[in-house]
Amino acid sequence: xxxxxxxxxxxxxxxxxxxxxxxxxxxxxxxxxxxxxxxxxxxxxxxxxxxxxxxxxxxxxxxxxxxxxxxxxxxxxxxxxxxxxxxxxxxxxxxxxxxxxxxxxxxxxxxxxxxx
Amino acid sequence: xxxxxxxxxxxxxxxxxxxxxxxxxxxxxxxxxxxxxxxxxxxxxxxxxxxxxxxxxxxxxxxxxxxxxxxxxxxxxxxxxxxxxxxxxxx
Amino acid sequence: xxxxxxxxxxxxxxxxxxxxxxxxxxxxxxxxxxxxxxxxxxxxxxxxxxxxxxxxxxxxxxxxxxxxxxxxxxxxxxxxxxxxxxxxxxxxxxxxxxxxxxxxxxxxxxxxxxxxxxxxxxxxxxxxxxxxxxxxxxxxxxxxxxxxxxxxxxxxxxxxxxxxxxxxxxxxxxxxxxxxxxxxxxxxxxxxxxxxxxxxxxxxxxxxxxxxxxxxxxxxxxxxxxxxxxxxx
Numbered sequence: 181x182x183x184x185x186x187x188x189x190x191x192x193x194x195x196x197x198x199x200x201x202x203x204x205x206x207x208x209x210x211x212x213x214x215x216x217x218x219x220x221x222x223x224x225x226x227x228x229x230x231x232x233x234x235x236x237x238x239x240x241x242x243x244x245x246x247x248x249x250x251x252x253x254x255x256x257x258x259x260x261x262x263x264x265x266x267x268x269x270x271x272x273x274x275x276x277x278x279x280x281x282x283x284x285x286x287x288x289x290x291x292x293x294x295x296x
Numbered sequence: 297x298x299x300x301x302x303x304x305x306x307x308x309x310x311x312x313x314x315x316x317x318x319x320x321x322x323x324x325x326x327x328x329x330x331x332x333x334x335x336x337x338x339x340x341x342x343x344x345x346x347x348x349x350x351x352x353x354x355x356x357x358x359x360x361x362x363x364x365x366x367x368x369x370x371x372x373x374x375x376x377x378x379x380x381x382x383x384x385x386x387x
Numbered sequence: 388x389x390x391x392x393x394x395x396x397x398x399x400x401x402x403x404x405x406x407x408x409x410x411x412x413x414x415x416x417x418x419x420x421x422x423x424x425x426x427x428x429x430x431x432x433x434x435x436x437x438x439x440x441x442x443x444x445x446x447x448x449x450x451x452x453x454x455x456x457x458x459x460x461x462x463x464x465x466x467x468x469x470x471x472x473x474x475x476x477x478x479x480x481x482x483x484x485x486x487x488x489x490x491x492x493x494x495x496x497x498x499x500x501x502x503x504x505x506x507x508x509x510x511x512x513x514x515x516x517x518x519x520x521x522x523x524x525x526x527x528x529x530x531x532x533x534x535x536x537x538x539x540x541x542x543x544x545x546x547x548x549x550x551x552x553x554x555x556x557x558x559x560x561x562x563x564x565x566x567x568x569x570x571x572x573x574x575x576x577x578x579x580x581x582x583x584x585x586x587x588x589x590x591x592x593x594x595x596x597x598x599x600x601x602x603x604x605x606x607x608x609x610x611x612x613x614x615x616x617x618x619x620x
Binding site: 185188189192193195196197199200202203225229230232233234235236238239241242243245246248249250252253255257260261264272287 | 390393394397398401402404405408412419420421423425426428440441443444445448449452453454459460462463466467470487518521522569587595598599602604605616
Binding site: 183184186187191193194196197198201205207210211213214216217220224225227228231235236241242244245248249252255256259262263268274 | 299300304305307310311314315317318323327328330333338340341343344345346349350353356360361364365368369371372376
C-alpha cells in the first residue's frame, strides 16, 4: 500500500459519490457538479494506479492534463445548454417522463404544436 | 509517518468536500464547495508528483470553473420566481 | 417514505459500483507488469526536442491525442456559439461598475498575461505548457469581460473563426506536411522538433483560450432581452 494507491481508492470513492449524486439529484447544475466529481475520481484512479509501483509516470499525467481541459470545455458547453433550457422552459430540472406523458399526453401535444 | 498523515487527511478532506457539494443547502454554497474541491485536487496532484496537472487544475478548477459556475448559479436562482410563474401558466 | 424508496436502489447501485471498482484497482495493483513506461520515456526523452517529459508526451510521443483534443475543443466552442446570442455582449447591464474590480483589473491583467507567456515558455523544460497558459489567458479574458472592456473579436466573424480554428489548423498542417515528406503522420523531423513544438504550443494556447472564453461569453444572459422567446416558454 503506497500513497498513490490511497489516492486511487479515493478516486474510486469519488466516482461512487458522483454517480450517486448524478442519479439522485434532479437540479441540473448540481447534476453537472456531480458529473465533474466523477471525472475527478477517474483522473485520480488513472494517475494513482499507474504510479503506485514505479513512481512518477508522465504518460498518464499527460492524458489527465488533456482530460481536464476537455472536461472544462464540456462543463462550459453544458452550462450554456442548461442556461438555454432554463431560459426557454423556466425549469432547473428535467421533466419527469412518467408523470408528464401519462396524464397530460393530450393537452401537451396541443400545446407543443403552435410553438413549432 | 507525517506524510501518511497528510495524505490521509487530504483524502478525507476531498471526500467530505465532495459530499458537501452534493448535499449543501443552496446552490451558491455547493459551487463554493466545488471550487474548494478543485483546490484540494490541485494539492492532491502535487502529492502525486504531477506539478503540470496541479498547475492546470489550479488555473482551471479555481479560476475558470468558479467564475462560470457562480455566474450560472446566480442566474438560475435569480430567475427562479419568474421561472415558477412560467411553470404555473400552462397548467 | 417514497423518497427513501427511490433512494434505496440508487444507493445499492453506487455501493456495488464502488466495491467493484475498488476490487479491480486492488487486483491491478498487486499484479506486476513487464512494461516500464517511465523508463522507456526517459531513454527516448532526448529525441523529443523538449526536456519536460509531460510536454514531450503531449506534443511528441502522443501528439495524436492532443490533435484530437483540440479538435474536440473547437467542436465544443462551435456548439456553444451556435446556441448563444452574442449580441448581448454590448449590453450595458452586464458591465459591472465596481471600483474594486477596476482597480483589481488594472493590477491583475498585465500580471496574468505575463504569467501566461511565462507558462507557455516554461513548458519545454519545467512544469507548464500550452494548457496551463491557455487557461490563464482565458481567465484574464473573463476578468476583462466582467469589467466591461469591449472585446469585439469575440463577436461572430472572421476573428473568432480564425482564433478558434488556428490551433487545430496549424497542428494538422504540421502533421500532414511531415507525412508528405516521407515520415509518419505527426512524426516531426528531429532537428526541427523543438521549433515545431514551440510553434504548435503557441497556437494551441491561443485557440484554447479562445474556445474557453467564447464558451464563457456565449452563456445566454438575460431573460428580459428576448421577449419573443420568453413569452412562449
